[in-house]
Amino acid sequence: MTNAIEMRRYSDGAVYRFLAAPAGEDGLPRFKRADKDVWMLRHPDxxxxxxxxxxxxxxxxxxxxxxxxxxxxxxxxDWVSRKGENSFVYRLVTV
Incomplete structure (x- = not known):
């Protein structure tokens, strides 16, 4: 199992690290961002x-x-993000 994932932003090199967390109710892995209450998870829709x-x-x-x-x-x-009026492109990598 992957212990950590990084989202690496193309535009300025910012890196956000997500650490493995206990599996969700669906049994699939999920990850919590190291510095905030932000999650990477599998959504049914x-x-x-x-x-x-x-x-x-x-x-x-x-x-x-x-x-x-x-x-x-x-x-x-590649992943895309949106927060407010800002949008970015990241590369997801496992570390």
Whole structure:
């Protein structure tokens, strides 16, 4: 099992680390961002997403991997995010 995942932002090199957390109710792995109450988890309607628990918002999702093609772990690919009026592209990598 993957212990950590990083989201690496293309535009400025910012890195956000997510650490393995106990599995969700669906038995799939999930990850909590190291510095905030933000989660990477498998949503039944959206597939793998980044979810802000504080305000209940969808923050990020894979750009080029369809939900039907996502496996039991977050796909290593480009992800897009949106927070307010800002949008970014990240590369997800396991570490």
């Amino acid at each position: 959206f597939g793998w997403i980044v979810w802000d628990e504080t305000d209940g918002s969808l923050m990020s999702c894979p750009w080029d991997v369809a939900m039907k093609d996502q496996g039991d772990a977050p796909p290593e690919c």
